[in-house]
Amino acid sequence: MIARGSPDEVRVPKTAELVAAQIRRRIGLGELQENEALPSEPELMEQFSISRPTLREALRILESEGLITVRRGRGGARVQLPSPDAAARYASLVLQHRGGKLSDLFAVRVMVEAPAAGIVARRSNRKACAAALHQFLDGLRDTLDSTEKASNFSSFNQLLVSQTQNETLIVITTILESISDAASVKYARNVHNDDPKLLNKSIRARRQLADLIESGQAQAAESLWRAYLEESGSVLASGLGEKLIDVMD
Secondary structure, eight states: OOOTTSTTOOOOOOHHHHHHHHHHHHHHTTSSOTTOBOOOHHHHHHHHTOOHHHHHHHHHHHHHTTSEEEETTTTEEEEOOOOHHHHHHHHHHHHHHTTOBHHHHHHHHHHHHHHHHHHHHTSTTHHHHHHHHHHHHHHGGGOOSHHHHHHHHHHHHHHHHHTTTOHHHHHHHHHHHHHHHHHHHHHHHHTSTTOHHHHHHHHHHHHHHHHHHHTTOHHHHHHHHHHHHHHHHHHHHHHHOSBHHHHHO
């Protein structure tokens, strides 16, 4: 006989959890679209053969996961698609709670993002990818201050990774870059406010990267990007300290 609460005890999901799982799966499969209204409560109760309290518990589960928004009254429940940004916020909270270090995060960023430069440089459409990167950098000329530029550099990094067309890599990078972005903005605002040399170096490295991608120099692109990410991560960690929670406040 298995004792209650023992590691071997099998937990039977509640009906509300099973209903939430079915709706979650439909969202994941794309059967339900962004802002699409779920059927009315009576329709859902009939569809799943459940009571109103059980349905509302299922909807609360989905709402807490950010997969639906529930408007009281006539609005009903509407689908809210899962986004990398939502995953990034949650991952950031987990890392803060676990005492994650900035230097560790930047080390992982190098492992994940540096190879992306080589991947893009090997793509058959690398010239179009490079053109998109150059166009993004051209738009930074109209950016007013260092804080905004620092945030835009993170957007450039995500644009680069998005061109790999590897969805897993894109989501992971979004999580890493959301925290790196916060660190860069805080560094620009509090440590080196409006340092033109630092900003110009950041832009120059990205232009060189785009040029290497355009010419298909995959190994050189990856090496340059690895060196830049390592250096910038070291500068940020040394200027801000190790605690993630100090960066995300």
